[in-house]
Amino acid sequence: MTDAPRVADAQTAARLTTEWDAALYFKFGAERAQPAHDLLARVDFTPRRIVDLGCGPGASTRMLMDRFPQAEIVAVSNSEPMLAEARRSLPGMTFDQTDISEWRPHQPADLIFANSSLQWLRKHEILFPRLMSCLAEGGALAVQMADNLHEPSHSLMRMIAADGPWSNRLAPIAETRAVIGTHIDYYNWLKPLSDRLDIWETTYVHPLSGVDEVVDWFRSGALRPFLDPLGPHEQAEFLDRYKRDLADAYDADPDGSLLFLYPRLFIYARKGKAKA
Ligand SMILES: C[S@@+](CC[C@H](N)C(=O)[O-])C[C@H]1O[C@@H](n2cnc3c(N)ncnc32)[C@H](O)[C@@H]1O
Structure with missing residues (x-):
């Protein structure tokens, strides 16, 4: 007997990703903000029209506002x-x-800034060239995406989803998760459209107090599609297993911290100006 509703399709999984918890998101506000700062540091001109694509609770929007106070x-x-x-x-x-x-700008943008949002979308081979086509001449697409699907934090979610009383409900969800491309994919898709193309990867090391903080980190994002279809008892069981497996996968530092690795992929593509 189950206490959970059935979730059977990709549409429902997509809906679950729109229901974010802003308060939980801010628990790691400083850690989440650092990649946005690192991405913004790469912007090498003063844009007039900026789009913050996937703005979340507005932290990245505020950074853009502070750096470019005159911009729209x-x-x-x-x-x-x-x-x-x-x-x-x-x-x-x-x-x-x-x-x-489905987004298109009313006017071409000088800067499209997408910090930690595009990893939720599929078909990047179509999306990224389309975003470049939304830029004005000389404009830039600046993107940072979590690249952690192969980290224990995420592979364990999928393994537990596939191996439990919930497997028939959660396995289809695991399969609907978008998978980002490799650095080579983005190079091939963007190089023909860019005058300048920088691609880099950074793995951030976050000392957390333990596995409960890993759960808190992902509860407002990556864990939601797996937890939301489950009732309270199954959610608790899922999280117990997840925490036990996390404790095995991540060694504690001698000071007791869990050193949590978070790889991220960065892209800065500057569109050329038309030749006179
Ligand atoms: C992790 S937050 C990023 C927040 C913000 N850019 C920052 O750096 O603080 C991800 C944001 O992307 C949005 N997002 C994810 N998929 C989306 C989609 N398909 N369309 C529009 N927004 C999306 C989420 O709703 C959320 O606001």
């Missing part, structure tokens, strides 16, 4: 809870509740 900024997300928090913290900012897969 539009912040886009498909998540109402995230947008509500962003609207609260940035009154006066222009927000657009749209799915990135």
Whole structure:
């Protein structure tokens, strides 16, 4: 007997990714902000029209505003809870509740900044060239994506999903997760469209207090599609197993910290100017 509703299709899995928890997201605000700072540092011109694609609760939007106070900024997300928090913290900012897969700018953008959002979308071979086509001449696409699907934090989620009383409900969800390309894919897709193309990878090392903090980190994001279809008892069982397996997979440092590795892929593609 199960206490959970059935989730059978990719559409439902996609809906679950829109229901973010902004408060939990901020628990690791500093750690999540660092890659956005590192990406923003690469922007080598002063854009007038900026789009923050997948703006979350507005942290990346605020960074863009602080660095480019004269720019016109539009912040886009498909998540109402995230947008509500962003609207609260940035009154006066222009927000657009749209799915990135359908988003098009009213006018070509000088900078499309997508920090930690595009890993949720599929078909990057179509998406990335399309985003380049939304840029003005000389504009730039700046992207940072989590590249952690092969880390224990994520492979364990999938393994537990596939091996339990919930497997018929969760296995299809594991299969609907988007998988980002390799650095070679992005090079091949973007090089013909760019004057300057920088691709780099950084693995951040986050000392966490233990496995509970790993759960807190992903509860507002990657764990949601797996937990939401389960009832309270199954959720607790899923998380117990997840925590036990995490404890085996991550060694504690002598000071007791769990050194949590988080690989991320960065892309900065600058579109050329038309020749006179
Ligand atoms: C991890 S948050 C990133 C937040 C922000 N860029 C930052 O750096 O603080 C991911 C954001 O991307 C949004 N997102 C994910 N998939 C999306 C999609 N298909 N369309 C629109 N927004 C999406 C989520 O709703 C959320 O607002």
